Amino acid sequence: MDEAWTKQVDASLDGVAGKELQRLVDLPTRRAFGAFFTGSTLAERLLAGQNFGKDAFIYDPTVGAADLLLAAARRLPLGKSLRETLVQWGQCLAGTDLQQEFIDAARLRLALLARLRHGDGQKIPSGLASYFPHLRRADGLEQKQLIARTTHLLMNPPYGLTPAPEGCTWAGGRVSEAALFIVHALELAKPGTHLLAILPDVLRSGSFQHHWRERVSDLAEVNLVERYGIFDDIADVDVFLLNACRRADKDKSIHRRWPSAEKTGASTIADHFDVHVGRVVPHRDKETGPLCRYIHPRNIPVWEEVSSVSEKRRHPLAYQPPFVVLRRTSRPGHPYRAAATVILGNGPVAVENHLIVCLPRDKSPDTCRDLMAELHTQRVNDFLDQRICCRHLTVGAVKEIPISI
Ligand SMILES: C[S@@+](CC[C@H](N)C(=O)[O-])C[C@H]1O[C@@H](n2cnc3c(N)ncnc32)[C@H](O)[C@@H]1O
Structure with missing residues (x-):
């Protein structure tokens, strides 16, 4: 043909x-x-x-x-x-x-x-x-x-x-x-x-x-x-x-x-953010592409803004900050189910696949801060409790979280 x-x-x-x-x-x-x-x-x-x-x-x-x-x-x-x-x-x-x-x-x-x-x-x-x-x-x-x-x-x-x-x-x-x-x-x-x-x-x-x-x-x-x-x-x-x-x-x-x-x-996260699972599968993916900052659930604090990350790796699919990441699996005993971190700074960031990435369409750090504040509430916990019974967050459920941004 x-x-x-x-x-x-x-x-x-x-x-x-x-x-x-x-x-x-x-x-x-x-x-x-x-x-x-x-x-x-x-x-x-x-x-x-x-x-x-x-x-x-x-x-x-x-x-x-x-x-x-x-x-x-x-x-x-x-x-x-x-x-x-x-x-x-x-x-x-x-x-x-x-x-x-x-x-x-x-x-x-x-x-x-x-x-x-x-x-x-x-x-x-x-x-x-x-x-x-x-x-x-x-x-x-x-x-x-x-x-x-x-x-x-x-x-x-x-x-x-x-x-x-x-x-x-x-x-x-x-x-x-x-x-x-x-x-x-x-x-x-x-x-x-x-x-x-x-x-x-x-x-x-x-x-x-x-x-x-x-x-x-x-x-x-x-x-x-x-x-x-x-x-x-x-x-x-x-x-x-x-x-x-x-x-x-x-x-x-x-x-x-x-x-x-x-x-x-009310509007939802999907109205203001593009939501994805992080692209890096650490033991499977080869080290190719540009060298960039690399985040995973163990090297970023919860409920904080992070600009500098010492860990680096190569990966072809990295995200440009600002954005918010959520842990896909919430820790037992942690009071809030959608545990978030705001990622700032220059240059792309490779994100491990145990994190969910929320990229603000307006590319504003303030929109990210607003989202992190909203996620730190019982209202969002209640929504997620009703929406999914397991402790594992899904992209679909995150997209539907109601927010008032
Ligand atoms: C919005 S288009 C979508 C077509 C296709 N499903 C798509 O996604 O590309 C709706 C289609 O419904 C057809 N349609 C309208 N009333 C219908 C009916 N009562 N029974 C069957 N088809 C109908 C129209 O001819 C048109 O092709």
Whole structure:
């Protein structure tokens, strides 16, 4: 396969479908149909860390040109030949959309991805519809059987407003179509079904959407609510990522409901900081890259500002201060669960993987100091006690910590 062909296919698997849609269809029409395709960066973020077992059945009820299914297919195994891969993928990938052109594009793009991954120039067979029997033109709100067999729901539904259906218990008047699609899918899904969705931020933060959040929490364990920012330059709408798991009907457990910060509309660490696990795995990583200061839980004090660090090592992935680090495992007997240190000074700092790094988007030392002060409170302890039962902090839980910066 030559390089030019590969480049063209790469583009058609990323932004080209969205750009062609922009070129061919005007904005008011796209708004009316809710037709905005997810770029590969956002789709990858939604599916980060996701694995699919051999019994997975992955369904996008409003599939568009399959950008979310493509991210899923990148994680699926290949067959011995292109045909075998298409048969296998066709058995576990499902999508519906009201527009036939989108469905045609979806099948073709999945086949292109399969061909690209095989990398040996096999011809794409004709009659792709027969390889993808579950990818078809249909209303995503009328797919009881498909949803009932689904193990993973991937969703970026339309965001327009529509009248609330008769008998709707969580909304009246006009309601976001996205809210409707999510509740509808969760109501029909079997217990244990995973939901990964990109949704308008107003559902996360709006006070009128409180009843919707309660309904979602009744139906599913809410594993992650993560603010993302603007969907893209054209759609110009703030979105968040939702990761939830359908619970058994009678289970109304108080854990894993919508995080309390969202109920009050307060901001969270993720609104102001980029959060990562430190990159250095000491006995595994080679000493390459620039020589820089090196921190780990044993050479920095808790609840202090640190500028000079004597320990140094080489590492290609270091962070530029100012930032805050949290210990991933809190010590028994330590009263505060998110034990923090502010890191200042010039030059990059290599961070061991037992620390979580919070990089302030405004790059201000004062924002770091404010965060450290907030973490040193019973309020944050209470939040973490409710959010995670083990003493091991996760990036997801840290991102959701409510703060008043
Ligand atoms: C925001 S786009 C997202 C497409 C795709 N999921 C993605 O992430 O790129 C929403 C899609 O939903 C489709 N759609 C709108 N109403 C629908 C319905 N009732 N059933 C199925 N698809 C629908 C639109 O045609 C559009 O392609």
